[in-house]
Amino acid sequence: MHGLVAGFRLELRLVRANPDALIPLVTAPLFAIIFLAIFRQSGRPDLESDALMAPVLMSLWWIALLQAGTMITGDRWQAVLEPMIAAPTTLASVLLGRVASLMCVGLVSFFEVWAAGWLFFGVSIPFEHPGALALTLLATAFAMAGAAVAFAALFVMTRNAYTFINSASFPFYVLGGVLVPVAFLPGWLQPVSSVIFLSWSADLLRASLKEPDVDDFWIRLAVVIVLGVISFAIGRVLLHHILRRMRANGELATA
Amino acid sequence: MNAAATVNVMRHAFHAGLADYRAIFTWRSWLAGWFVRVLFQVSFFALIGERLGDDEKTSYLLVGNAMLVAGLLGIFSLNLTSAERWAGTLPLLVASPSSPILVFSARGAYLVVDGALSAIAALFVAGAIFGIDLPWPRVLAVVPVTFVIALASYGFGTFLAGVVFRFRSINSLVVVTTYVALMAACGVNVPLSYYPEPLELLSRFLPLTNGLLAIRGVFDGAPAAEILGDAALEAAVGIGWMAAALLSFNRLASRGRRDGSLDYGA
Numbered sequence: 001m002h003g004l005v006a007g008f009r010l011e012l013r014l015v016r017a018n019p020d021a022l023i024p025l026v027t028a029p030l031f032a033i034i035f036l037a038i039f040r041q042s043g044r045p046d047l048e049s050d051a052l053m054a055p056v057l058m059s060l061w062w063i064a065l066l067q068a069g070t071m072i073t074g075d076r077w078q079a080v081l082e083p084m085i086a087a088p089t090t091l092a093s094v095l096l097g098r099v100a101s102l103m104c105v106g107l108v109s110f111f112e113v114w115a116a117g118w119l120f121f122g123v124s125i126p127f128e129h130p131g132a133l134a135l136t137l138l139a140t141a142f143a144m145a146g147a148a149v150a151f152a153a154l155f156v157m158t159r160n161a162y163t164f165i166n167s168a169s170f171p172f173y174v175l176g177g178v179l180v181p182v183a184f185l186p187g188w189l190q191p192v193s194s195v196i197f198l199s200w201s202a203d204l205l206r207a208s209l210k211e212p213d214v215d216d217f218w219i220r221l222a223v224v225i226v227l228g229v230i231s232f233a234i235g236r237v238l239l240h241h242i243l244r245r246m247r248a249n250g251e252l253a254t255a
Numbered sequence: 256m257n258a259a260a261t262v263n264v265m266r267h268a269f270h271a272g273l274a275d276y277r278a279i280f281t282w283r284s285w286l287a288g289w290f291v292r293v294l295f296q297v298s299f300f301a302l303i304g305e306r307l308g309d310d311e312k313t314s315y316l317l318v319g320n321a322m323l324v325a326g327l328l329g330i331f332s333l334n335l336t337s338a339e340r341w342a343g344t345l346p347l348l349v350a351s352p353s354s355p356i357l358v359f360s361a362r363g364a365y366l367v368v369d370g371a372l373s374a375i376a377a378l379f380v381a382g383a384i385f386g387i388d389l390p391w392p393r394v395l396a397v398v399p400v401t402f403v404i405a406l407a408s409y410g411f412g413t414f415l416a417g418v419v420f421r422f423r424s425i426n427s428l429v430v431v432t433t434y435v436a437l438m439a440a441c442g443v444n445v446p447l448s449y450y451p452e453p454l455e456l457l458s459r460f461l462p463l464t465n466g467l468l469a470i471r472g473v474f475d476g477a478p479a480a481e482i483l484g485d486a487a488l489e490a491a492v493g494i495g496w497m498a499a500a501l502l503s504f505n506r507l508a509s510r511g512r513r514d515g516s517l518d519y520g521a
Contacts, residue, residue, distance in 0.1 A: 019424055019428050023428055023432075026428065026431070027432065027435045030432075030436065033439055034438060035303075037439075037445045037449065038312075038316070039307075041445045041446075041449050042307050042309065042312060044307060047306070163279065163280070164288065166292060167288040167289060167291060167292040168292075169292065169296075170292055170295040170296040170298075171291060171292060171295040173295070173299055174298055174299050179299070179302075179303065180302040180303055180305070180306045181306075184306055185302075
């Protein structure tokens, strides 16, 4: 628990010292304005709430991918991975604390898009099912953390992680149905989307802002959490093997 | 510095840029990584049109966001100063007898080519996927205009590179914010007339806006004079930003030399 809290605090300090970590918080309101402008100009006010939720998911995904995903690689470059592993607390607990911290920062985007929608278009988030909305956001942040651990493991193994990071934003926004539901994708792509937790999160977020009851809420929420747990488990196993190999070969430091 | 030396410096800088680019991308990673992202980015917005059930809007969004790719790569020139700083070569560059702006303007020129080709490929591939009308042979006029957009954006990016020259920590923030701001303000997703008048006027001084109007003119069958006029305005905007970069870059570099903020440790 100490490791987790220390990791949480450490990441907050790192974010404060590194403005790049806040990029998604700068772009989220801008994306909200862009999406709202498209729907407003097309005379579709019924889609305005969707325009507000998409930037939140995009921000969380971007943070999971770029900030959390490159965490271990960054530690390795800065030669702090060795002392972290040598410390009595587990690396996993520190990592989890740091990722949780980043997800909390990412959730600020929810309030930003709310403010941007209200300021520029007079649109507010319709809290039709506030409980479902809050639980979906929390489950999504949890699943993002799981994905972040998987990314972190993956990127340590890759020579040029940034090429992948640059390429992995919009493909997942499309496949995850972040703004346009998966039903609008070609039939052959839809099975791919169903194993991406973003598509379940996006559908649930949209449904929780609409008036009708949210169908099968608990089952759909469970799918988000289970997919997040699977990502986390894959990342954890990968990390375990990678770190063991690095320790055995003396590769923990990059030099 | 005489003309021959200038050309020589720019030639070497261009080759250094190409070497950088080859270290980042192979044909395979460009196609499977970068181009897939570009296609999905354009498709993301075109799908909004599908969701709206409006073919015209799909086409509008697809064309706008494909051309935005040319702008995006141009803005990436901002990353060049950061890269030099990280490599520890920025102070050497500033101390050398040639102007840093010459080096930067040539070193990132590959971005113009990459940006224009990525945008054109995205337009044609995504256009075919979404079944938008690509009026042949008029559509070929899109090719030179896209290069003008990429050049204008590159000029703008180089100007911004001079402004953020000494502020390493905000470089990426400026790149991403500028790119999303262009997406929001340049008529990419909604017509210029939708914006408040001051923003519409401001957007005319940004890269992409006028070039995109020319591109839309090609698709809408506008008279050649109108298309050429918008393309010329885009070129003028690009020249303006590049001139601003030339005028400001050396002064900003001198200031960095005075306060020691050019070093990668600063």
